[in-house]
Amino acid sequence: MRFNLRRFDFVLLACTVVLALFGIAMVYSATLNVPTYESYPVRQLVYVLIGLLLLMGAAAFDYRLLTALQWPMLIFMLVGLAAVALLGQVRGGTAGWFDAGVVLVQPAEIAKVLFILVFAQFLSAHHDQMHRPQWVVLALVLIGLPVALIYLQPDLGTATVFIVVGALMLFAADLPWAYIAAAVVSAALMAPIVWNNLQEYMQSRILTFLDPASDPDASFNVAQALISIGNGGLLGKGFAQGSQSQLHFLRVRYADFIFSVIAEELGFVGAVILIILLAILLLRLLNIADQARDNFGRYLVIGITAMIMFQGIVSIGMNLGILPVTGITLPFISYGGSSLLTLMIGIGLAESVAMRSRKIEFD
Amino acid sequence: MSVISRPLPPSLRIMLLRVLVVTVAVIMVAQLWKLQFLQGEGFRLRANENRFRLVETTGQRGVIYDRNGHILVRNRPSFNIAIIPGTLPDDEAEAEAVLKRLEGLIKLSESDLPVHAADDETEETTAGPPKLGSSPPPQFRERMTVDQAMEEVNAGLQGGAYRPVVFAGPVSEETAFAIAEASYELPGVELVIEPVREYLSGTLTSQVLGFMGPIPQEYVDDYEAEGYRADDQVGLSGVELTFEKALKGQNGSRNIEVDVNGREVRTVGDIFPSEPGDNLVLTLDxxxxxxxxxxxxxxxxxxxxxxxxxxxxxxxxxxxxxxxxxxxxxxxxxxxxxxxxxxxxxxxDEQRPLLNxxxxxxxxxxxxxxxxxxxxxxxxxxxxxxxxxxxxxxxxxxxxxxxxxxxxxxxxxxxxxxxxxxxxxxxxxxxxxxxxxxxxxxxxxxxxxxxxxxxxxxxxxxxxxxxxxxxxxxxxxxxxxxxxxxxxxxxxxxxxxxxxxxxxxxxxxxxxxxxxxxxxxxxxxxxxxxxxxxxxxxxxxxxxxxxxxxxxxxxxxxxxxxxxxxxxxxxxxxxxxxxxxxxxxxxxxxxxxxxxxxxxxxxxxxxxxxxxxxxxxxxxxxxxxxxxxxxxxxxxxxxxxxxxxxxxxxxxxxxxxxxxxxxxxxxxxxxxxxxQPADPVDGxxxxxxxxxxxxxxxxxxxxxxxxxxxxxxxxxxxxxxxxxx
Known part of the structure; x- marks a missing residue:
């Protein structure tokens, strides 16, 4: 199958590159004067460069060839997640890390793309049968398997990403509204059961969000994030000049709370530019999905869009104090190799879909 | 696959997702607006409260000379080891390792430092007309065991995670320097330096010079009314007590910028400079x-x-x-x-050595x-x-x-x-x-x-x-x-x-x-x-x-x-x-x-x-x-x-x-x-x-x-x- 370079989405690539560079700059500011994190900006730069290569490679690669690999990908994903759940290194309360010599790898990040590919393939194959309960159940099982393994790590945030990505892909796959309504109702009914089975730290995070006064120490980070954002004003305190971030009142500045660093140091203008960049990126992705040549491509791009959108909403929402604290990082911006490479591959796959889209050519 | 050639129709669901993206973006911008403009002033104040701290400073206490200018008492630094629970490693095992290391650095020669002394058992002096002005509550500075410290640290983490917990009382200068050098490997450990009295003439003049200690409980209000802080040391006997006002350096305060650990980053300005106390020249030779x-x-x-x-x-x-x-x-x-x-x-002691x-x-x-x-x-x-x-x-x-x-x-x-x-x-x-x-x-x-x-x-x-x-x-x-x-x-x-x-x-x-x-x-x-x-x-x-x-x-x-x-x-x-x-x-x-x-x-x-x-x-x-x-x-x-x-x-x-x-x-x-060389023989x-x-x-x-x-x-x-x- 041929591809058309003119259908390559340069706006999407531009948004990606600008966001990634933005990210390197903010990681630099967030890790300034902390010896432990000294290497982070350089590492992030390396990840960005590798990521761009992967992006190009994925774009050049015909995504449809991946349909042949769905079983190996599924098995690889499940084995990887199972292994990390059992053998992974514990960091920050979760076991989601593999030590790969120089770097620590988070298999759950790679698993996101694999899951999207497998699930997109499943949905496109059974596109006409999604009104039948058995396929819906099968779809739920497909979502449930990785979610269960990630929950065992335990990592509620990433598990939620899988649930939401799966749900949005189902939604895009024209899951009948009746099922959606039923899902919403049963989710509401299941909430108490889920709550009781949550890990303690997850419960406390949610409780803290609902009632910040309940645990002054845990709400410290959230309060400091709000102070940082409020401190920024219109134009911010200046790059690497934010008192909240540079004096370390803000915790996990280079990842979970990097949005607050941006809002403090670059102000309302900087933060809005970031939101707009992300919004454009998401809208471009949705365009690609809309114009995809086939359902596999469409669902694949929807999955990638859902991943970026959900992580972006949760991360920014948490910083803005409108969503509870999770370990979810801000796409393209937060420090983290596995996450960045996964996102870059995702964008590359989307470009691959774009270049093979159904748009009529006049050449 | 026959599907391939058939273009897909535009999706309603995708349109709904577009609406979702735009809506969420608008909500976020609105929330940003609220935080940065509507509530911005309040947050800026809180950010300043975070970073600026009024540090209370203590003026150097006056020294005391004899009538010929020989110095009898001066001030010297006392080194205490404190732990800031909030800056210890989060991981309990790591935190304990830090404390173990710290304990190792506190030299063996100081192992006789009391480990958790008994409770105050102040007793009145034995009967007799003269009583010590006010029996001073002895201050105990004890070295904790690692377990005790961990307990305190965990208690501290729930409340004021940045309030220092004194781990060991005064340690030798040597130990203090060793700990300062190793500070990189001792996250959460802080060296607190405070001036204490050094009585050069010791036992020779102790009855006259007296000693210092924490403000006795019953006088805390009186001293505070005079501008003292509750944790100030005051003279409890001798001229240290009678000339307390003269010797006492004036407390001052300084505005500093601190980081989250309360460590000073820079001085922003002296608000009330502290002033040293006056020196005494005694009539004693x-x-x-x-x-x-x-x-x-x-x-x-x-x-x-x-x-x-x-x-x-x-x-x-x-x-x-x-x-x-x-x-x-x-x-x-x-x-x-x-x-x-x-x-x-x-x-x-039946001979009542504290009594002059x-x-x-x-x-x-x-x-x-x-x-x-x-x-x-x-x-x-x-x-x-x-x-x-x-x-x-x-x-x-x-x-x-x-x-x-x-x-x-x-x-x-x-x-x-x-x-x-x-x-x-x-x-x-x-x-x-x-x-x-x-x-x-x-x-x-x-x-x-x-x-x-x-x-x-x-x-x-x-x-x-x-x-x-x-x-x-x-x-x-x-x-x-x-x-x-x-x-x-x-x-x-x-x-x-x-x-x-x-x-x-x-x-x-x-x-x-x-x-x-x-x-x-x-x-x-x-x-x-x-x-x-x-x-x-x-x-x-x-x-x-x-x-x-x-x-x-x-x-x-x-x-x-x-x-x-x-x-x-x-x-x-x-x-x-x-x-x-x-x-x-x-x-x-x-x-x-x-x-x-x-x-x-x-x-x-x-x-x-x-x-x-x-x-x-x-x-x-x-x-x-x-x-x-x-x-x-x-x-x-x-x-x-x-x-x-x-x-x-x-x-x-x-x-x-x-x-x-x-x-x-x-x-x-x-x-x-x-x-004289020819000293007359003194029959x-x-x-x-x-x-x-x-x-x-x-x-x-x-x-x-x-x-x-x-x-x-x-x-x-x-x-x-x-x-x-």
């Missing part, structure tokens, strides 16, 4: 003080006694030149935080009080300087007289005998005049002038005796600028009625005349009364501080001699008493004739005061044990130093206290005039003289006392020899 302590220690050892006092004063100004109270303690113990054991040991016996303890003054009795008798006209009284009215020279029974005055069987000290040697003083009575310390003479004798002689009477005792400063504090001074007791008929429900008897007046009975005084009062005689009749307030000097060396306060009152005694009569004291040293049978200082004429009064202490055994023949006293001043012609020496249960004043006073006076004059011919109760010629005054202003030949021994021969 550290060299004299040292030789006084040495002399007193020697005296105590020889007398097998534990407690003693030696004070030296300039009689013309009231300046205290030296003040030694033994046993003493090391006030440096308090500087680094005294432990419970150390504190209880001090508190429960020179001003806080009361003893019968014994014969040293006779200068008051003699002054009163002369001034009241009961006697003149030639009046002779004694034990021979009944025809026997036996050193005893009788006081008639009040109800059967004519029945000798009921009469009560009163003895002179010399009675124990089987003789009496016969008839003596006032000078001789003082010189030989004749008790009978003093009994008679104070209480009268039978119907033949009218005495001063108790009311006048009390009046004169009070005029000489007994029964009231001298006002010296040291805490815990005891007023003592001058017994009056009213006092006896109220205390014992008994009427005052003639015997009580007799006892009072020789400083016995219920009469109680501090060694300082005895010295001050002596100094008033020495300077011609002026009772000065004893001073311990000479100058208050600010940090630039400018004199803030210059202490001038402060007259309490002029004695109501004619200068001529004061001179007679002076002669009597001169006689005690220079008459052949003077009680202090062993006291010689080469080239200097000395006057003195010994005292051997009986006392009763249930813990001390009686002497053979059921005699009461005695305290040894001596007061002395020199040079006789123009006194520059007056000394009192007191030895608790020391036996005879002339035997125990006198050598100490001699060492002190000799030391004083040697300091003043360093010995003590007086010792060879038959010191029996020789009776001086009745009509010939022993000395040309009327013109006594200068018994000129400076060598003290010469006139005595001439007279004795």
């Amino acid at each position: 550290a060299r004299l003080q040292a030789l006084m302590e040495e002399a007193l220690k020697k005296g105590l050892t020889q007398a097998k006694a534990n407690t003693g006092v030696a004070i030296a004063m300039d009689p013309h100004t009231g300046e205290i030149l030296g003040m030694v109270s033994l046993p003493t303690y090391d006030n440096n113990l308090f500087a680094d935080g005294i432990t419970a054991d150390e504190y209880n040991e001090l508190i429960n 016996h020179a001003i806080s303890a009361l003893y019968p003054p014994g014969s040293t009080f006779k200068i008051v009795t003699a002054s009163a008798a002369l001034q009241e006209g009961v006697i003149d300087e030639r009046t002779r009284l004694g034990d021979s009215f009944d025809g026997r020279v036996d050193g005893m007289i009788y006081v008639d029974n009040r109800f059967f005055p004519d029945d000798p069987r009921y009469a009560q005998p009163f003895y002179c000290w010399i009675h124990a040697y089987g003789t009496g003083h016969y008839q003596v005049n006032v000078r001789e009575a003082l010189a030989v310390s004749c008790d009978v003479f003093m009994y008679q002038v104070a209480g009268g004798y039978r119907k033949t002689f009218e005495g001063v009477g108790i009311d006048k005796m009390d009046e004169y005792a009070e005029q000489f400063g007994f029964g009231d504090v001298t006002g010296i600028d040291l805490p815990g001074e005891n007023p003592g007791l001058v017994p009056t008929p009213r006092w006896k009625r109220l205390t014992y429900a008994e009427t005052w008897a003639a015997g009580d007046t007799y006892n009072m005349a020789i400083g016995q009975g219920a009469m109680l005084a501090t060694p300082l009062q005895v010295l001050n009364a002596t100094a008033a005689i020495a300077n011609g009749g002026h009772l000065y307030k004893p001073q311990i501080v000479r100058q208050i000097v600010d940090v630039d060396g400018k004199v803030v306060d210059d202490f001038k001699p402060e007259l309490i009152r002029d004695l109501p005694v004619d200068p001529d009569y004061v001179a007679v008493v002076q002669d009597g004291m001169w006689g005690a040293v220079n008459y052949p049978n003077g009680t202090a004739k062993a006291l010689t200082v080469p080239g200097v004429s000395v006057a003195a009064k010994t005292g051997t005061a009986e006392f009763f202490d249930p813990n001390i055994e009686l002497l053979p023949n059921n005699r009461l044990p005695t305290h040894a006293w001596i007061t002395a001043y020199a040079p006789f012609e123009d006194p520059e130093i007056a000394v009192v020496v007191f030895v608790y249960n020391g036996g005879e004043g002339s035997a125990t206290a006198l050598p100490v006073a001699q060492d002190i006076l000799r030391g004083y004059f040697a300091l003043k005039n360093p010995p 003590e011919p007086a010792a060879d003289q038959p010191a029996g109760p020789a009776e001086p010629g009745a009509d010939q005054p022993a000395l040309p006392v009327e013109t006594v202003t200068a018994p000129a030949p400076a060598d003290a021994t010469t006139p005595a020899q001439g007279e004795g021969g």
Whole structure:
């Protein structure tokens, strides 16, 4: 199958590159004067460069060839997640890390793309049968398997990403509204059961969000994030000049709370530019999905869009104090190799879909 | 796959997702707007609250010098190890590893630092009139075990994660530097440096300088009203307490920018600069003080006694030149935080080392009080300087007289005998005049002038005796600028009625005349009364501080001699008493004739005061044990130093206290005039003289006392020899 370079989405690539560079700059500011994190900006730069290569490679690669690999990908994903759940290194309360010599790898990040590919393939194959309960159940099982393994790590945030990505892909796959309504109702009914089975730290995070006064120490980070954002004003305190971030009142500045660093140091203008960049990126992705040549491509791009959108909403929402604290990082911006490479591959796959889209050519 | 060629229709669901993206973006921007503009001011304030901190600073406490500028106390840094729970590694095992490492760095030599001392067991000092100003709560600085620290850390993490937890009390400088060097490997560990006192003269001056500690609970409000902070250290005894206000540096504050761990990033500005406290220049002479302590220690050892006092004063100004109270303690113990054991040991020590016996303890003054009795008798006209009284009215020279029974005055069987000290040697003083009575310390003479004798002689009477005792400063504090001074007791008929429900008897007046009975005084009062005689009749307030000097060396306060009152005694009569004291040293049978200082004429009064202490055994023949006293001043012609020496249960004043006073006076004059190469050999011919109760010629005054202003030949021994021969 041929591809058309003119259908390559340069706006999407531009948004990606600008966001990634933005990210390197903010990681630099967030890790300034902390010896432990000294290497982070350089590492992030390396990840960005590798990521761009992967992006190009994925774009050049015909995504449809991946349909042949769905079983190996599924098995690889499940084995990887199972292994990390059992053998992974514990960091920050979760076991989601593999030590790969120089770097620590988070298999759950790679698993996101694999899951999207497998699930997109499943949905496109059974596109006409999604009104039948058995396929819906099968779809739920497909979502449930990785979610269960990630929950065992335990990592509620990433598990939620899988649930939401799966749900949005189902939604895009024209899951009948009746099922959606039923899902919403049963989710509401299941909430108490889920709550009781949550890990303690997850419960406390949610409780803290609902009632910040309940645990002054845990709400410290959230309060400091709000102070940082409020401190920024219109134009911010200046790059690497934010008192909240540079004096370390803000915790996990280079990842979970990097949005607050941006809002403090670059102000309302900087933060809005970031939101707009992300919004454009998401809208471009949705365009690609809309114009995809086939359902596999469409669902694949929807999955990638859902991943970026959900992580972006949760991360920014948490910083803005409108969503509870999770370990979810801000796409393209937060420090983290596995996450960045996964996102870059995702964008590359989307470009691959774009270049093979159904748009009529006049050449 | 046939699907491939068929283009997909635009999706409604994708359109809905577009709407979702835009909606969420708008919500986020709106929320940003709210946080950064609508609530921005509040958050900016909170951000500033975060980063700016008003740090309280403490002005350096003033240092203390002796009169010659020798430094007695200064400040030195004390190193404490604190843990900031919030900055320890999150992982409990890692945190524990840090603490273990820290524990390892705290040197083995310091392993005797108490690990969690017992709770405060402050006990009041044993019964007795003088109490320590306010029993200071000892501050315990204990080293924690790692487990205890972890417990504290976990407790801290729930509340103030950035409040320091003191892990180990003062550690050595070496350890502190080792910890500072390893600070990178010890996240969450902080070295806290605070100034503490370093008493260079330690035990030598601890009674006078005192010590510092936390503000006693009951005074916290008072101190805070004066601008103190609740955790400030304050003087708790000695001049550290009395001159607290002057010594205290002024607290200030500084605005700093801090990071999340509360570590200072930079100073933003001084708001109220702290100011150092003023320095004190004491009247003490550290060299004299040292030789006084040495002399007193020697005296105590020889007398097998534990407690003693030696004070030296300039009689013309009231300046205290030296003040030694033994046993003493090391006030440096308090500087680094005294432990419970150390504190209880001090508190429960029967010798009460924390007590300044020179001003806080009361003893019968014994014969040293006779200068008051003699002054009163002369001034009241009961006697003149030639009046002779004694034990021979009944025809026997036996050193005893009788006081008639009040109800059967004519029945000798009921009469009560009163003895002179010399009675124990089987003789009496016969008839003596006032000078001789003082010189030989004749008790009978003093009994008679104070209480009268039978119907033949009218005495001063108790009311006048009390009046004169009070005029000489007994029964009231001298006002010296040291805490815990005891007023003592001058017994009056009213006092006896109220205390014992008994009427005052003639015997009580007799006892009072020789400083016995219920009469109680501090060694300082005895010295001050002596100094008033020495300077011609002026009772000065004893001073311990000479100058208050600010940090630039400018004199803030210059202490001038402060007259309490002029004695109501004619200068001529004061001179007679002076002669009597001169006689005690220079008459052949003077009680202090062993006291010689080469080239200097000395006057003195010994005292051997009986006392009763249930813990001390009686002497053979059921005699009461005695305290040894001596007061002395020199040079006789123009006194520059007056000394009192007191030895608790020391036996005879002339035997125990006198050598100490001699060492002190000799030391004083040697300091003043360093010995010449050809130091005249100081024979003590007086010792060879038959010191029996020789009776001086009745009509010939022993000395040309009327013109006594200068018994000129400076060598003290010469006139005595001439007279004795």
